[in-house]
Amino acid sequence: MLFGFCDNSKGDKRIKNTGIPKYLLLAVTIAVIILPVSLSNAQTAPKISNEDFKRLLRDISEYGGYFPSDNWVSNEITYLNVLGALEENEIKGGVYIGVSADQNFTYINAIKPELVFIVDIRNQNRMQHLFYKSAFELSETRAEFFSMIFSKPLDPDINLNKDGNIAEIVDYFYGAPSDRTLLEENKEKIVDHLATKFGIEVLGRDNADLMYVMTTLFKYNMRITYNGPQRSWYPTMGRLLQMVSIDGNYQSIFNSIEDYRYIRNMHLQNKILPVTGDFGGSGALQMIAEFLKEHNLTVTAYYTSNVEQYLLQSRASWIGWLDNVKNLPITDKTVFIRWTHDGRGYNQATRLQWMKTFIKNAEEGRYYSYYDLISLDYIKN
Numbered sequence: 584m585l586f587g588f589c590d591n592s593k594g595d596k597r598i599k600n601t602g603i604p605k606y607l608l609l610a611v612t613i614a615v616i617i618l619p620v621s622l623s624n625a626q627t628a629p630k631i632s633n634e635d636f637k638r639l640l641r642d643i644s645e646y647g648g649y650f651p652s653d654n655w656v657s658n659e660i661t662y663l664n665v666l667g668a669l670e671e672n673e674i675k676g677g678v679y680i681g682v683s684a685d686q687n688f689t690y691i692n693a694i695k696p697e698l699v700f701i702v703d704i705r706n707q708n709r710m711q712h713l714f715y716k717s718a719f720e721l722s723e724t725r726a727e728f729f730s731m732i733f734s735k736p737l738d739p740d741i742n743l744n745k746d747g748n749i750a751e752i753v754d755y756f757y758g759a760p761s762d763r764t765l766l767e768e769n770k771e772k773i774v775d776h777l778a779t780k781f782g783i784e785v786l787g788r789d790n791a792d793l794m795y796v797m798t799t800l801f802k803y804n805m806r807i808t809y810n811g812p813q814r815s816w817y818p819t820m821g822r823l824l825q826m827v828s829i830d831g832n833y834q835s836i837f838n839s840i841e842d843y844r845y846i847r848n849m850h851l852q853n854k855i856l857p858v859t860g861d862f863g864g865s866g867a868l869q870m871i872a873e874f875l876k877e878h879n880l881t882v883t884a885y886y887t888s889n890v891e892q893y894l895l896q897s898r899a900s901w902i903g904w905l906d907n908v909k910n911l912p913i914t915d916k917t918v919f920i921r922w923t924h925d926g927r928g929y930n931q932a933t934r935l936q937w938m939k940t941f942i943k944n945a946e947e948g949r950y951y952s953y954y955d956l957i958s959l960d961y962i963k964n
Contacts, residue, residue, distance in 0.1 A: 655810070659922045675694055698855050710785075
């Protein structure tokens, strides 16, 4: 059961047994939200109330599906390399769509969108983002945030400089002891926060996924990697937080209190919506597109990681993905942020591509393989 809403355990794309398609239910959601909102500025997102937040997550999300890894943190050591190109090409505002976990926050901070959707086929990813959302909202400082997600108490005799860089925070949490009692207390805080503020009841599969997220972060903390325990070929969270961009600067949103506060405020305004959805499916992305069109919003950037590598393995999924991309409201300056590699994880790069270029290439049948996708027509970083 997802958030205590309905049982879609058979993957049905309809709510309960009404027989009403989700896009009609979403239209009701849109009507409720849009009435008090002025659309004089076409790129101003509507205010998302706590009730709207719950409703949108419920109505847009699919039941979810399988992915072969947990994706606790990024494994993309090149993820910062596009920040200069984003700024140079003035990729700002609008709507950001992303996938997976932590790297989205850095891209969101760089682009400063009006609204964010995180779309991932794993229900676990949505629960991880709801855990992060709650931790952001309940934590005024970065140290408090990491104390909550790792269940490591803050030592009152150690002053973590709130204006310092991320290195001292990482060092502290590498060495600080974990506290299982605090883990249980934090689980109660998160569940209570979601129930009290949003009316979201964490039940069934959601409860299991949330507990899996929290206990894994508790167990591995700063040492956690892409698929769980530390492995030499995956960067740890501690390393990712301290990576620098091409110009040699820390760029993680946790490096400065100002960047942290920006993401925290986005969460407090309910502007980051994590939903469960299949890139090649007929649910979440279609409903996001309808929502954006109703509000005269356009997508500015879509971070896909390397999801298309898997979509290309199924003709139906690839065609569904192309249809979903073409249905999104975009501009001439809408970009994909794509992590690419040679198919085995080597020769990694993170690059930008104009979305209209991708659509044109796809319509001309130029993408026969993943190699074609990662080779053709990218913006120079």
